[in-house]
Amino acid sequence: MTRPSRSGKPVALVTGPTSGIGDGFARRLASRGHDLVLVARDEDRLQALAAELKDRHGADSEVLVADLATADGRDATVERAAAGVDFLVNNAGFGTSGEFWSADPALLQSQLDVNVTAVVQLTRAALPSMVKAASGTIVNVASVAGLLSGRGSTYSASKAYVVSLTEGLSGGLAGTGVRIQALCPGFVRTEFHQRAGIEMSSIPSFMYLSVDQVVDASLADLDKGRVLSVPGLQYKALTTASRLIPRSLARRSASSVGSARGRT
Ligand SMILES: NC(=O)C1=CN([C@@H]2O[C@H](COP(=O)(O)OP(=O)(O)OC[C@H]3O[C@@H](n4cnc5c(N)ncnc54)[C@H](OP(=O)(O)O)[C@@H]3O)[C@@H](O)[C@H]2O)C=CC1
Numbered sequence: 066m067t068r069p070s071r072s073g074k075p076v077a078l079v080t081g082p083t084s085g086i087g088d089g090f091a092r093r094l095a096s097r098g099h100d101l102v103l104v105a106r107d108e109d110r111l112q113a114l115a116a117e118l119k120d121r122h123g124a125d126s127e128v129l130v131a132d133l134a135t136a137d138g139r140d141a142t143v144e145r146a147a148a149g150v151d152f153l154v155n156n157a158g159f160g161t162s163g164e165f166w167s168a169d170p171a172l173l174q175s176q177l178d179v180n181v182t183a184v185v186q187l188t189r190a191a192l193p194s195m196v197k198a199a200s201g202t203i204v205n206v207a208s209v210a211g212l213l214s215g216r217g218s219t220y221s222a223s224k225a226y227v228v229s230l231t232e233g234l235s236g237g238l239a240g241t242g243v244r245i246q247a248l249c250p251g252f253v254r255t256e257f258h259q260r261a262g263i264e265m266s267s268i269p270s271f272m273y274l275s276v277d278q279v280v281d282a283s284l285a286d287l288d289k290g291r292v293l294s295v296p297g298l299q300y301k302a303l304t305t306a307s308r309l310i311p312r313s314l315a316r317r318s319a320s321s322v323g324s325a326r327g328r329t
């Protein structure tokens with residue numbers, strides 16, 4: 066344990082727990098005996114989640130209101146991660162609609178800072194105490210989009226960075242007692258697409274995963290020592306097939322799922 070909370074429990078820092086996959090991780094880790102550090106922008110939802118985790122699981126939560134698109138928000142979260150956490154879930158992230166060539170450059174920069182800069186900085190902050198304690202876990206939430214290029218540009222690129230960073234770190238962390246994982250879900254029913262304004266009506270229901278399926282797969286793969294976690298048989302098949310066919314065909318296939326237009 067790097068730095069137990071006042072209650073003596075291990076501490077999990079989750080970014081983006083006010084919705085979707087982050088909410089799923091926060092609830093599951095609380096149920097498994099962790100206290101929490103909850104990081105997002107929406108204070109009301111953070112406080113409500115903290116209260117529910119206390120009521121349901123007896124978990125204490127530190128609420129850290131922070132916008133990870135800003136240096137101040139990242140710095141405050143880095144400071145807490147550097148103080149010591151046992152489990153880090155770099156989950157916060159967002160997509161963008163429209164076309165790259167007409168997108169707001171500031172929004173694209175914010176996406177890069179939340180999806181990539183924050184992941185790098187928080188991973189760097191959390192690792193020293195984990196390595197010293199010879200224990201700890203980091204889950205970096207990437208995406209199938211980071212494995213299959215062709216649908217979107219900046220979002221897929223941001224997730225490909227997270228996959229590559231995580232796989233690269235896994236080699237150096239071998240034997241340290243610290244676990245690291247790139248979690249690559251496909252489509253999940255969360256607020257993601259509505260927030261991004263991405264049209265999803267063409268996506269069949271069998272292509273959707275639930276939050277619990279994603280969290281279950283991540284934790285099971287951690288226990289199996291798998292660095293890359295791809296929840297869902299449909300996505301395991303899709304990503305495996307994409308490695309076996311010409312990249313140009315994989316790209317066209319990815320673009321045909323939804324569209325190569327309408328998102329960055
Ligand atoms: N849904 C999907 O189909 C898939 C999603 N993913 C990835 O999963 C992760 C979680 O997404 P999901 O749960 O679906 O999306 P949601 O939109 O449901 O949740 C996003 C979370 O990220 C937080 N967040 C967004 N921007 C910021 C910011 N600037 N600063 C701090 N927190 C922020 C939000 O909190 P708040 O608004 O309170 O700040 C919210 O808690 C993302 O990294 C996403 O890319 C990967 C594959 C598939």
Ligand SMILES: CC(=O)[C@H](N)C(=O)O
Binds near residue numbers: 160
């Ligand atoms: C699968 C994702 O990461 C994303 N939600 C998308 O729509 O591509």
